[in-house]
Amino acid sequence: MTSSQPLDMTLSRVFGEVAETYHAARPGYPDALIAEVLSYASLTGPAGLPAVEVGAGTGKATLPFAALGTPMLCLEPDPRMADVLRRNAAAFPDVRVEVASFEDWRPDGTRFGLLLAATSWHWTDPAxxxxxxxxxxxxGGxxxxxxxxxxxxxPALHAALAEVDRRHGLTLSPHAGLVSSYGDTPGHWPGMLGHWPDEECRRDGRFTDLRSLRIPERARYDTDRYLGHLSSISLYRALPDDLRDHVLADTAAVLDAHGGGIDIEHLHDLFLARRA
Incomplete structure (x- = not known):
């Protein structure tokens, strides 16, 4: 993949197969990140305008913004994910859900004060x-x-999981990197190197006040939760059922042999810019 090529877009539709598992197992986003986004958006941005979320999924990012009173239009191309999102956001009347990809959606003259994408921007068309x-x-939005x-x-658990991945021909799994192997700057991690949005945004030339920051967060997943997380990821969803079952069983055996879970560090990497 180059910076001018999107990922295989067919993979962006596999999450709906396990929409409920996706919502239960996928990590959310810390309060500090939500506060950073809202603070930045309010600095010089237009007051009172709603936000639009690209690839909202089941609402992992939607809900904390909505809970703070942000009116939102959520774009989600998979109707199964959108159905779960509607149920999850039922308590927030200012959240609207539209089944549409970013590429197919038309704002029809409506302008927004904030556009956000939570672990979904890489599924959009770079062109x-x-x-x-x-x-x-x-x-100013x-x-x-x-x-x-x-x-x-x-490191010992990482090596054991890497052997499972190698045996089954998997690359860039969620546990592919050690904390010590990640860089100190946002976007410096496997799969994102060379694709951090800063360069593309600067080339467009119509945005200003570009910022990148990282908020690290430690967490522990027990074996069942981590297997649910893996089951919701496109790399694993794309495997034949029998192979996926073998991979997950081998992964579970490794986790159970190392204390029944995995300690990880989430690197919440955030890019901000403003329409000039």
Whole structure:
């Protein structure tokens, strides 16, 4: 993949197969990140305008923004994910859900004060995404793109899991990197190197006040929760059922042999920019 090529878009539709598991097992985003986005958006941004979320999924990022009173339009291309999102956001009347990809959606003259994408920006089309962001935002509106990759704390557990991945021909699994192997800057992790949005945004030339920051967070997953997390990821969803079962069984055996779980560090990496 190069910076001008999107990922295989067919993989972006596999999450709906396990929408409930996705919501239960996927990590969320810390309060500090939500506060950082809202603070940045309010600095010089237009007051009172709603936010639009690209690839909202089941609402892992939607809900904390909505809980703080942010009116939101959520774009989600998979109707199964959208159904779960509607149920999860039922308590927030200012959250609307539209089944649409970012590429198919038309703002029809509506302008937003904030556009956000939580672990979904890499599924959008590089050829059109920044013009679409520009068209969706009011002057001064903010864009917030963020991810939460995980890195493994224990070197011995990392080595054992790497052997499982090697045996089954997997690359870039969530546990592919040790904490010590990650760089100190946002976007410096396997799968993102060379694809951090800063360069693309600067080339567009219509955005200002570009910022990148990282918020680390330690967490522990027990074996069942971690297997649920893996089951919700496109790398594992794309495997034939029998192979996926073998991979998950081998992974579970390793985790159970190392204390029944995995200690990880989430690297909540955030990119911010503003329509000039």
């Amino acid at each position: 059109t995404r920044w013009p679409r962001v520009h068209d969706a935002l009011a002057p 903010a864009v917030a793109l963020f991810w939460n990759p995980m890195s493994v704390v224990d």
